[in-house]
Amino acid sequence: MSTATSPVYYDPYSAEIAADPQPTYRRLRDEAPLYYNDAHDFFAMSRYADCEAGIKDWATFSSKRGNIVELIKAGFEMPSGVLIYEDPPVHTIHRGLLSRVFTPKKMLALEDKVRAFCADCLDPHVGSEGFDFIADLGALVPMRTIGMLLGIPDEDQEALRDRPEAQMRTKDGKPMRMTPKFAAGAAFADYVDWRAKNPSDDIMTMLIEAEFEDEHGVERRLTREEILTYVNVISGAGNETTIHVIGWAGSVLAENPDQRTELHHDPSLIPGAIEELLRYQPPAPHAARYVTRDVELYGQTVPAGSTIVFVTGAANRDDRRFEEPDRFDIHRRGPHLTFGFGIHFCLGAALARLEGRVVLEEVLARFPEWHVDEGKARLAQSSTVSGWETLPVSVR
Numbered sequence: 001m002s003t004a005t006s007p008v009y010y011d012p013y014s015a016e017i018a019a020d021p022q023p024t025y026r027r028l029r030d031e032a033p034l035y036y037n038d039a040h041d042f043f044a045m046s047r048y049a050d051c052e053a054g055i056k057d058w059a060t061f062s063s064k065r066g067n068i069v070e071l072i073k074a075g076f077e078m079p080s081g082v083l084i085y086e087d088p089p090v091h092t093i094h095r096g097l098l099s100r101v102f103t104p105k106k107m108l109a110l111e112d113k114v115r116a117f118c119a120d121c122l123d124p125h126v127g128s129e130g131f132d133f134i135a136d137l138g139a140l141v142p143m144r145t146i147g148m149l150l151g152i153p154d155e156d157q158e159a160l161r162d163r164p165e166a167q168m169r170t171k172d173g174k175p176m177r178m179t180p181k182f183a184a185g186a187a188f189a190d191y192v193d194w195r196a197k198n199p200s201d202d203i204m205t206m207l208i209e210a211e212f213e214d215e216h217g218v219e220r221r222l223t224r225e226e227i228l229t230y231v232n233v234i235s236g237a238g239n240e241t242t243i244h245v246i247g248w249a250g251s252v253l254a255e256n257p258d259q260r261t262e263l264h265h266d267p268s269l270i271p272g273a274i275e276e277l278l279r280y281q282p283p284a285p286h287a288a289r290y291v292t293r294d295v296e297l298y299g300q301t302v303p304a305g306s307t308i309v310f311v312t313g314a315a316n317r318d319d320r321r322f323e324e325p326d327r328f329d330i331h332r333r334g335p336h337l338t339f340g341f342g343i344h345f346c347l348g349a350a351l352a353r354l355e356g357r358v359v360l361e362e363v364l365a366r367f368p369e370w371h372v373d374e375g376k377a378r379l380a381q382s383s384t385v386s387g388w389e390t391l392p393v394s395v396r
């Protein structure tokens with residue numbers, strides 16, 4: 001690991017850095033605002049203003065080869081519909097289609113169901129010694145919520161549960177294993193076929209029936225393949241990230257018991273607390289891009305064809321942007337880059353916020369206090385997301 005006298009070293013594969021990234025992030029911002037990693041051949045930017053400007057400039061910093069270093073370098077042809085990995089004009093068309101159903105109003109309609117599911121997860125632990133924020137809550141609620149959004153019947157939901165996060169795990173210090181299947185998995189295929197014959201008022205039916213003008217000017221419906229891709233993108237983007245918001249809520253509030261008590265007494269503060277949690281411990285702390293043209297940054301030329309990582313987890317703690325950025329403060333109001341910025345801004349942000357709020361309301365209503373079992377808590381091994389693999393807490 002870097003010391004104060006050696007040049008700063010950063011890569012998203014280092015388990016040591018991932019376990020405690022903020023000292024490295026601080027050095028990146030202060031000492032190497034444009035950083036180059038020789039070993040893995042990528043650039044990185046870490047200041048808030050630079051990340052915001054870079055992520056916004058999709059024409060220079062393109063998503064079309066992916067947003068993960070190894071994916072960009074692997075050079076896969078992405079199937080149509082993986083909008084997170086598309087640039088305009090195709091991205092605009094696909095995003096327009098999905099935005100029709102990802103409205104805050106549609107998300108709010110799920111609230112009662114999400115709340116009831118949280119109660120089912122938590123009630124068995126009332127009166128017990130404790131529970132695990134991941135195994136008993138985080139690993140269950142987000143996937144079930146995506147299932148509700150897609151209209152998947154309850155009895156079919158269990159089978160989908162462990163699929164996407166297994167894909168995101170990495171071995172210590174190693175990149176993610178990339179396969180084209182990542183983007184076009186077939187886990188939902190049976191359900192798509194069933195829903196085509198049994199329409200309802202969910203996203204899946206909307207995707208099956210939507211008519212739109214494609215990038216060739218043809219008025220048509222989505223193909224089965226495209227629908228499967230959409231659904232895999234939604235579940236890939238919305239599951240693992242939200243699991244980690246729930247985990248971080250467990251550990252960060254345990255570290256800040258006074259603020260937890262405040263939230264218990266005044267649940268109207270919970271949405272602000274979730275926002276601060278997202279800033280403080282972002283589940284997806286970096287977004288990579290492919291550089292489409294030579295670009296001058298900090299007096300250096302970043303050549304066309306390079307890979308660049310915008311370290312949003314570092315940007316969120318930039319003292320050029322935030323007062324006392326390392327202080328967790330549920331009363332803080334302000335932006336963060338945890339949901340990205342610009343044309344790829346997270347489509348599921350309203351849903352993720354809703355889940356975070358409802359989970360926390362339901363936890364605090366039953367358990368005003370908890371203590372993390374630090375001997376057993378373990379961080380997830382992943383180069384793409386940040387959070388707990390397991391977070392057991394005692395509630396007595």
Ligand code: HEM
Pocket residue numbers: 063067083084085095146233234235237238239241242245282283284287288337338339340341343344345346347348349351352
């Ligand atoms: C707290 C949880 C979440 C976090 C931190 C998060 C983060 C992000 C980020 C950073 C991006 C942009 C990636 C980039 O610019 O390369 C993104 C895009 C996206 N997210 Fe989320 N996300 C979360 C939850 C969700 C949920 C619950 C869903 C859906 C159910 C979802 C669906 C999407 C989709 C479809 C995109 C692609 C948007 C586009 O490319 O236009 N996300 N998310």
